[in-house]
Amino acid sequence: MTKYEMGIDPNSCPIVSAIREIGGEWNFIIIRYLLENSMGFNEILRNAKGISSRTLSAVLKDLAGKGIVKREIISTQPFLVRYSITEKGNALRPIVNDLGNWGRIWITDKK
Structure with missing residues (x-):
């Protein structure tokens, strides 16, 4: 048997x-x-x-809820929030880099 069995339930x-x-x-992104x-x-x-503020807000809320992104209130007057990557999110670094490299080689149109 291989590491990734055929017929596996998605x-x-x-x-x-x-x-x-x-x-x-x-x-x-x-x-x-x-x-x-x-x-x-x-x-x-x-x-x-191309992202709307509504979509960005939803994405940041989703990523923060999953522990991938950290939301930190910097100031209340004026209201300032910073977003940063968590340890869990940082573990995605090699995956994001590899996907980017794969896309540049195999998908991006060469003009």
Whole structure:
């Protein structure tokens, strides 16, 4: 038998479970930014081209709820929040880097 058995139930597959836990494309993009630096909400919004503030808020709430991102209130007057990557989120660094490399080689259109 191999490490990854054929005919495995997707609901018990650790790869499927990991993808479900991390979430969609915006989740990966936000994780990628936060792996580089902690950022405020508006800073992330400016960098993540095409995301709405409502979607960004939902993604950050989801990632914080999963323990991948930490939300820290810096100040209440004016209200400032910083988001940073947690130890759990930092464990995704090699995966995010490998996915980026794979995408550059195999998916990105060469113009």
